[in-house]
Amino acid sequence: xxxxxxxxxxxxxxxxxxxxxxxxxRYRVEDxxxxxxxxxxxxxxxxxxxxxxxxxxELDGLATLSRLRERGHDMPVVMISGHGxxxxxxxxxxxxxxxxxxxxxxxxxxxxxxxxxxxRRRLEDENRLLRGTPSELVGESAPMQExxxxxxxxxxxxxxVLITGESGVGKELVARAIHAGSSRCEAPLVxxxxxxxxxxxxxxxxxxxxKGAFTGAVRRQIGKFTAxxxxxxxxxxxxxxxxxxxxKVLRALQSGEIEPVGARATVTVDVRVVxxxxxxxxAEIETGRFREDLFYRLNxxxxxxxxxxxxxxxxPLLVDHFVERFAAxxxxxxxxxxxxxxxxxxxxxxxxxxxxxxxxxxxxxxxxPGDAIDRDDVLRLAGPVRGELAEAILAVSTLRxxxxxxxxxxxxxxxxxxxxxxxGTAKAIGTPRSNLYKKMGQLGLRRKDAT
Ligand SMILES: Nc1ncnc2c1ncn2[C@@H]1O[C@H](COP(=O)(O)OP(=O)(O)OP(=O)(O)O)[C@@H](O)[C@H]1O
Ligand SMILES: [Mg+2]
Numbered sequence: 001x002x003x004x005x006x007x008x009x010x011x012x013x014x015x016x017x018x019x020x021x022x023x024x025x026r027y028r029v030e031d032x033x034x035x036x037x038x039x040x041x042x043x044x045x046x047x048x049x050x051x052x053x054x055x056x057x058e059l060d061g062l063a064t065l066s067r068l069r070e071r072g073h074d075m076p077v078v079m080i081s082g083h084g085x086x087x088x089x090x091x092x093x094x095x096x097x098x099x100x101x102x103x104x105x106x107x108x109x110x111x112x113x114x115x116x117x118x119x120r121r122r123l124e125d126e127n128r129l130l131r132g133t134p135s136e137l138v139g140e141s142a143p144m145q146e147x148x149x150x151x152x153x154x155x156x157x158x159x160x161v162l163i164t165g166e167s168g169v170g171k172e173l174v175a176r177a178i179h180a181g182s183s184r185c186e187a188p189l190v191x192x193x194x195x196x197x198x199x200x201x202x203x204x205x206x207x208x209x210x211k212g213a214f215t216g217a218v219r220r221q222i223g224k225f226t227a228x229x230x231x232x233x234x235x236x237x238x239x240x241x242x243x244x245x246x247x248k249v250l251r252a253l254q255s256g257e258i259e260p261v262g263a264r265a266t267v268t269v270d271v272r273v274v275x276x277x278x279x280x281x282x283a284e285i286e287t288g289r290f291r292e293d294l295f296y297r298l299n300x301x302x303x304x305x306x307x308x309x310x311x312x313x314x315x316p317l318l319v320d321h322f323v324e325r326f327a328a329x330x331x332x333x334x335x336x337x338x339x340x341x342x343x344x345x346x347x348x349x350x351x352x353x354x355x356x357x358x359x360x361x362x363x364x365x366x367x368x369p370g371d372a373i374d375r376d377d378v379l380r381l382a383g384p385v386r387g388e389l390a391e392a393i394l395a396v397s398t399l400r401x402x403x404x405x406x407x408x409x410x411x412x413x414x415x416x417x418x419x420x421x422x423x424g425t426a427k428a429i430g431t432p433r434s435n436l437y438k439k440m441g442q443l444g445l446r447r448k449d450a451t
Pocket of ligand 2: 171172236
């Protein structure tokens with residue numbers, strides 16, 4: 001895939017020379033001559049990286065960068081400065097700039113900075129699971145103790161594991177615990193979210209491809225199975241794979257060999273498979289959406305993560321855990337919940353399970369005034385978030401921005417409600433799955449808390 005780069009500079013000569021350099025290297029280039037124009041471009045179509053001039057009239061580079069971050073765009077940004085200005089550099093770094101280039105621009109420096117920025121982001125995305133926040137499974141209730149015992153028994157074996165459970169119950173944490181408890185723990189744990197990858201890409205994503213295997217395959221790329229060699233591959237949302245992908249994965253599991261797209265020979269890999277789904281695979285087999293033979297391949301050791309409502313005893317522990325984590329990681333003030341507040345929480349249905357609880361704890365910490373959180377605060381803040389849209393609308397200037405912002409918030413909310421399951425969300429809001437993917441790409445919507 002040719003990465004898309006956004007070049008932002010008020011000087012036409014700089015824009016055109018950068019365009020020439022980058023296009024020669026097969027980047028796709030878009031440009032903008034003002035900060036505002038840049039923000040609009042990013043909104044409609046987030047690039048892989050941004051080259052951003054610091055000195056521009058009106059909205060300068062720093063202000064543009066800070067707006068980008070405020071709006072949740074986290075792509076790498078390389079700043080272009082006129083001369084070494086330490087104070088500006090410090091401020092830009094604080095805002096999350098990845099690198100600096102000084103004018104006059106040198107071709108090789110530009111290309112290197114850009115390549116590093118994009119490569120680093122790719123690795124970060126890939127390793128998110130490994131680097132992520134503490135993976136502790138909190139809870140002392142009987143179902144949690146049983147879950148932990150099963151994990152401990154299964155982890156050291158080479159057996160394939162299938163984790164089931166509703167959305168937000170911690171299936172990802174279970175997968176990480178299994179990898180961490182295995183002899184493969186020093187090798188990579190590679191996660192593939194099968195629901196998030198469009199069908200036409202998943203084969204090359206999983207198995208890799210040779211250079212020239214299809215239009216756009218400009219260089220050879222290794223797949224996730226190869227990246228996980230010696231370690232564990234985590235096939236998340238495995239119930240969302242198409243029939244075609246199911247067949248390929250089955251073949252890989254049966255033979256221990258993979259076949260990169262466009263390759264003549266197969267490659268042997270040593271990979272332990274952990275899969276997860278929130279779907280009822282037996283029901284999916286009944287309706288013909290999931291292959292029975294693949295199910296039995298995956299379901300060697302079944303692990304079920306219980307819903308929060310089946311272990312409400314754990315709720316106080318979980319609340320403490322999240323208060324502590326938000327305090328340590330985000331500097332939120334520690335607050336205590338009254339007994340009545342806890343009882344109110346225990347009376348709620350928790351269809352979104354631990355993820356929903358975590359989000360509510362964060363909201364409570366941010367939006368309550370004092371040091372204590374009471375039942376009233378819970379009642380007031382547990383409902384749907386209001387006001388967010390109204391605020392966002394006031395903050396934008398053009399109709400286009402309004403439309404994008406509204407769409408972004410709406411889709412983020414719906415995706416959240418459906419545990420970022422694209423198929424389910426698309427169905428619920430009455431749009432084709434392909435359209436939802438397209439929108440997510442255009443609006444840069446990605447699941448945030450995939451810790
Ligand atoms: N037992 C637990 N202890 C601490 N944190 C938990 C626990 N279970 C879930 N969480 C937290 O809740 C959030 C959701 O968990 P996770 O992403 O693992 O859910 P999931 O089962 O994979 O959901 P989905 O089916 O929607 O992908 C994460 O932030 C995770 O850290
Ligand atoms: Mg998950």
